[in-house]
Amino acid sequence: MDIYNESIKKIIVSRTDNLGDVILTLPLITQINKNFPNAEVTFLVKKYVYDLIKDYPGINDFAFIDDLNSSASLRKFFRAGSFDLMFNVYPRFEIALAAFLAGVKIRAGTGYRWYSYLFNKRNHEHRKTAEKHEAEYNLNLLNTVVRDKKFPVEFNFHVTGNEIKNLSEKLKDKLDLNSDFIIVHVPSKGSAATLPCETFAEYINRFNSEFKDVKVIFTGVDGEEDNINSVINKIEDKTNIVNLCALLSLSELKVLIKKSQLFISNSTGPIHIAGALNKNIIGFYPRHLPASKTRWKPLSSNAIILEPENEDKMESISIKKILEATRLLLK
Numbered sequence: 001m002d003i004y005n006e007s008i009k010k011i012i013v014s015r016t017d018n019l020g021d022v023i024l025t026l027p028l029i030t031q032i033n034k035n036f037p038n039a040e041v042t043f044l045v046k047k048y049v050y051d052l053i054k055d056y057p058g059i060n061d062f063a064f065i066d067d068l069n070s071s072a073s074l075r076k077f078f079r080a081g082s083f084d085l086m087f088n089v090y091p092r093f094e095i096a097l098a099a100f101l102a103g104v105k106i107r108a109g110t111g112y113r114w115y116s117y118l119f120n121k122r123n124h125e126h127r128k129t130a131e132k133h134e135a136e137y138n139l140n141l142l143n144t145v146v147r148d149k150k151f152p153v154e155f156n157f158h159v160t161g162n163e164i165k166n167l168s169e170k171l172k173d174k175l176d177l178n179s180d181f182i183i184v185h186v187p188s189k190g191s192a193a194t195l196p197c198e199t200f201a202e203y204i205n206r207f208n209s210e211f212k213d214v215k216v217i218f219t220g221v222d223g224e225e226d227n228i229n230s231v232i233n234k235i236e237d238k239t240n241i242v243n244l245c246a247l248l249s250l251s252e253l254k255v256l257i258k259k260s261q262l263f264i265s266n267s268t269g270p271i272h273i274a275g276a277l278n279k280n281i282i283g284f285y286p287r288h289l290p291a292s293k294t295r296w297k298p299l300s301s302n303a304i305i306l307e308p309e310n311e312d313k314m315e316s317i318s319i320k321k322i323l324e325a326t327r328l329l330l331k
Contacts, residue, residue: 008036008084012104014044015089016065018189019250019269020296022049023276024135025089026056031142031151032087033058042081044068044095052250052273057156071098078102085145088119089138108144121145130295137295153299155276159258167255175242177259181215182207182330183274185265186231187224192267192291193312195284197227201234203322208237210323211330214261219253219270220245262329264322267296275299280329282322286312302329 011032015025022045032041040060043053047064054062063081068074071094079102086099088109096118099107111122121144127137139151168177175181184204188194204216218228218241228245235241248256254273257263263274264282274281275298283305285293293305304325308316 006038008039008106010042010081010083011036011039011085011087012042012044012063012078012081012083013087013089014092014095016044016046016092016095017090018046018191019049019052020267020272021090021134022046022053023269023272024133024299025138026053026155026276027135027151027153028087028089028138028142029056029058030154030156031139035142035146035149036085039084042083049250052254054251055158065095074098075102078104087141089141091115093118106145108141127295128290130289130292132295133297133299134295135299155278155299157254157273157276159255159277163251163255164259167252170252171244174244175215175217177256179215180213180261181217181242181259182262182264183217183219183257183260184231185219185263185268185270187220187227188266188268192296193286193288193308193314194266195314195317197230198234199315199317199319199322200231203319204231204241205234205236206319206323207326208235208240211326212240214330215240215242217256217260218243218245219248219256222246262326267291271298275303278302282306282325282329284314284317286314288312304329 015022042061042063043059044063047066068077075098078099083104085106086104088096091109091113093115096115100118107119108121109119111124116122123141123144135153142151186200220228225245257274258277262280265271266284271283278300281298281300281303283298285305285307287307288311297305306317306321308314
């Protein structure tokens with residue numbers, strides 16, 4: 001039986017893993033708002049993603065797993081929150097147990113963990129089979145309490161004029177945001193096989209020869225400089241190269257992606273920012289099932305995903321195919 005929507009006043013959504021996973025949970029937030037319009041939504045996440053989603057529509061409050069690092073603190077938090085409904089999007093035993101012991105009334109989660117008895121609304125889908133996209137799996141969790149509805153994938157990221165103005169001022173000596181530029185995001189957090197640095201470098205050398213008036217922007221976070229420099233050092237003409245590694249916050253990266261003509265990346269968190277903004281994207285994905293494009297591709301209608309001929313042999317992705325995709329998206 002469906003939950004009576006008006007009786008739900010406080011909802012918590014738990015997604016305490018990484019950037020891309022959190023972004024792909026945002027469509028669930030949107031649909032929760034539409035189906036429980038009178039409820040306040042709290043998002044339990046890691047602190048580092050807050051900068052990107054702090055103003056995201058439909059999130060009334062945030063909680064950070066970094067601060068709730070014990071069973072006692074989790075139970076205290078859930079009790080104080082008086083939550084009527086919880087979506088355990090990224091299930092973790094300690095979080096599920098704390099919510100159960102704290103008396104959260106309705107607890108939605110997977111039906112395939114040994115501790116699934118802690119959820120009283122269970123979704124019986126094996127994500128490891130990668131038959132659907134991660135965003136769809138997330139949305140299907142809503143069907144445990146709202147029956148027989150199909151929920152569309154919708155993102156509500158916005159980039160304001162002030163955000164563009166502030167980033168323009170910050171980058172005034174490095175990049176004109178109104179110029180033509182592509183973003184090459186080389187680093188990856190290791191969740192999937194990656195395109196070799198040598199292939200990135202060879203591609204950019206060919207790109208510079210063909211697109212002489214388009215800048216190439218490198219992005220990354222602190223600690224990823226060596227990975228990026230290993231590519232830049234192999235580029236013959238660095239005239240149009242701009243390295244912004246470790247210089248941007250996540251919200252600033254969102255603005256930069258919004259202003260770009262093309263985003264090129266392995267499977268990693270920032271590619272999902274580009275997907276949520278419906279940008280031109282070239283993504284490199286292995287065929288290995290748990291990391292495949294079926295489950296993890298960016299959700300842009302303007303994305304081209306390139307895969308190796310063999311499961312994880314990313315070096316088999318040819319420069320020719322990358323350039324063909326580039327020409328198609330920059331035509």
